[in-house]
Amino acid sequence: MTTGIAERVSKDSHVQHEWSTAEIVALFDLPFNDLLYRAQQVHREHFDPNSVQRSTLLSVKTGGCSEDCGYCSQSARHKTGLERETLLGIGEVVSAARAAKEKGASRFCMGAAWRGPKQKDLEQVAEMIRAVKGLGLETCVTLGMLQEGQAEQLKAAGLDYYNHNLDTAPEFYGSIVTTHSQADRFDTLDKVREAGISVCCGGIVGMGETRSGRASLIAELANMNPPPESVPINNLVPVPGTPLADAPPIDPFEFVRTIACARITMPHSWVRLSAGRQEMSDELQALCFLAGANSIFYGDKLLTTGNPEAGRDEKLFERLGLTAV
Ligand code: SAM
Ligand code: DTB
Ligand code: SF4
Numbered sequence: 343m344t345t346g347i348a349e350r351v352s353k354d355s356h357v358q359h360e361w362s363t364a365e366i367v368a369l370f371d372l373p374f375n376d377l378l379y380r381a382q383q384v385h386r387e388h389f390d391p392n393s394v395q396r397s398t399l400l401s402v403k404t405g406g407c408s409e410d411c412g413y414c415s416q417s418a419r420h421k422t423g424l425e426r427e428t429l430l431g432i433g434e435v436v437s438a439a440r441a442a443k444e445k446g447a448s449r450f451c452m453g454a455a456w457r458g459p460k461q462k463d464l465e466q467v468a469e470m471i472r473a474v475k476g477l478g479l480e481t482c483v484t485l486g487m488l489q490e491g492q493a494e495q496l497k498a499a500g501l502d503y504y505n506h507n508l509d510t511a512p513e514f515y516g517s518i519v520t521t522h523s524q525a526d527r528f529d530t531l532d533k534v535r536e537a538g539i540s541v542c543c544g545g546i547v548g549m550g551e552t553r554s555g556r557a558s559l560i561a562e563l564a565n566m567n568p569p570p571e572s573v574p575i576n577n578l579v580p581v582p583g584t585p586l587a588d589a590p591p592i593d594p595f596e597f598v599r600t601i602a603c604a605r606i607t608m609p610h611s612w613v614r615l616s617a618g619r620q621e622m623s624d625e626l627q628a629l630c631f632l633a634g635a636n637s638i639f640y641g642d643k644l645l646t647t648g649n650p651e652a653g654r655d656e657k658l659f660e661r662l663g664l665t666a667v
Contacts, residue, residue, distance in 0.1 A: 361564045361607050366557035369603045374595060378633055381602035385634040388609045394631065394659070395612055395667040396640035397449035397482065398442035402470065403429045403463075404646060407455035409486075409521045411509075412585040413546060413578055415646045416455035422583035424646055429454070432469055439474045442641060445652050446666050450474050451482035451505065453645045457522070458487035468499035475500035482542060487522065488530045493537035503572060504534040505542040508562055511555035518549060518586075531566070543570040544614065547600050548578035548592035556600050564607035572637065573604055573611045577618025579647045594622070598629045605634025612637040620648045624658050631662065 369377060385391055405426035407416045415422045439450045452470060459467065464485075471481050483496065484505035496504065508527055509515065515524045534541055543566070545559045563573060577597055580587050597618075604613045614637035615630045622630075642651050650658075659666065 361561045363554060363558045363561045366560050366564075366603055366607060367554055369606060370553050370557055370599050374599070377599060377602045378629075381605045381634045382632060384606050384609045385636070389636055392664055393636065393667045394664050395449070395614075395637040396447045396655075397451050397480075397614075397637065398438075398445070398447040398641040399451045399453060399639050399644050399649075400430075400435065400438045400442075401427075401455070401643075401645040402435060402452045402467070403427065403454035403456065405455055408457045410519060411521075412518045413549060413581070414455075414584065415581040417584070420581075420584045422581055429463060429466055432466075432473055435470045436473050436477070439477055439479055443477055443479055445641065447479070447640050448667060449480035449482055449503070450477075451484065451503075451639075453484045453505075454486070455645075456486040458489065459485045459492065464492055464495060468495055471496065471499040471501050484542075486530075487526055488533050490533070493533040493539060497537045497539050501539055503540045503542045505572075505574070506530050506534065507544050507546070507574065507576075508559060509545045510549060510551055511558035512562060513558065514549075514551050514555050540572065541566075541570040542572035542574065542614075544572075544574035544576065544604075544616070546576040546578050546617070547597060548589060548618070549586055550589050553596070556596075557603065560600070560603050560607055563604070569608045569611055571611060572614060573608055574614040574616040575601055575604055575635070576616040577621075579617050579621075579644075581647070594626050598626070598633050601630050601635050602633035614638065617644055617647070620650050624661070627658065628662055631664065636667075 405416045405424045406418050410417055410419045415424050442450055474481050480502045482503035482505055510518055512524050547556055578589055580589055613635050615635035616639060639649055643649055
């Protein structure tokens with residue numbers, strides 16, 4: 343029996359967290375080599391250090407989202423010049439999934455720019471999940487907030503993972519998003535868990551948060567009971583027209599430290615080196631793998647922004663002796 347996450351948050355003062363923010367700040371503060379050594383030790387206890395899981399993303403409904411997330415190209419409130427698209431047809435989704443499988447992805451993730459799905463939309467997404475699952479791929483969707491009963495419908499269609507991020511420290515969340523709260527996010531995460539779907543939940547760094555803010559986000563993730571099976575760590579992709587277009591980039595070593603802290607505090611989770619990889623050198627990505635990242639998005643596009651071409655990733659895997667899960 344898992345503890346309800348929303349319940350844990352509303353009774354926050356009574357919760358005995360396994361990881362305090364201060365403990366995670368102390369990890370961040372370690373000399374870089376000590377932190378990486380510790381992360382690598384934890385990584386090797388629980389995973390093959392030379393295997394990396396690969397998921398391909400597809401935006402099945404792009405743009406026009408009612409929410410005001412300050413980083414997002416798809417919010418209707420920001421003038422990003424992104425063209426809105428309606429929900430893709432099943433044929434397009436199946437051919438993209440088939441191509442992803444042929445290129446060597448093991449999971450196919452479908453994202454929709456919604457506050458949450460309407461019942462009619464959910465039925466169409468369920469059909470997509472059934473079709474993708476039928477190709478022998480693991481399935482993941484990210485559709486926003488779920489209503490009662492919707493997680494069960496997704497589970498019945500064959501959904502393996504639901505992605506719903508906490509995105510940033512609780513004390514910073516209101517500076518980035520005002521149209522929903524972290525409590526709303528926890529409510530959906532509880533529904534996903536209760537339906538028996540694996541949880542994919544992480545966040546974004548480089549939005550102007552402090553080191554303590556990054557530690558506080560990691561503490562929230564690590565103290566979930568159980569922690570998410572998959573933890574995407576996104577480096578902000580600054581999108582012109584969004585409030586965060588000019589956010590100063592995070593020091594790359596601080597990004598690696600964030601990965602290492604996630605690995606140490608969530609030893610059994612897949613830690614995903616997510617958005618922002620296109621702007622990273624091969625050397626920086628290698629450091630992220632050394633710090634315990636063992637999953638990536640694979641394919642030329644994320645949802646609306648770029649990702650390294652599959653060929654570049656293939657070469658990097660070969661140079662580092664990595665194998666795909
Ligand atoms: N609407 C759904 C939601 O908010 O959960 C699903 C789609 S949303 C685009 C999925 C995640 O992508 C966000 O939670 C955020 O972590 C990440 N993301 C969005 N825009 C980003 C950006 N510009 N840079 C880095 N990560 C981003
Ligand atoms: C996640 O944490 N990162 C992915 C996935 N979950 C859905 C999305 C990254 C989006 C980056 C910006 C874009 O392409 O629009
Ligand atoms: Fe973007 Fe999702 Fe926020 Fe909508 S809810 S603006 S798609 S991150």
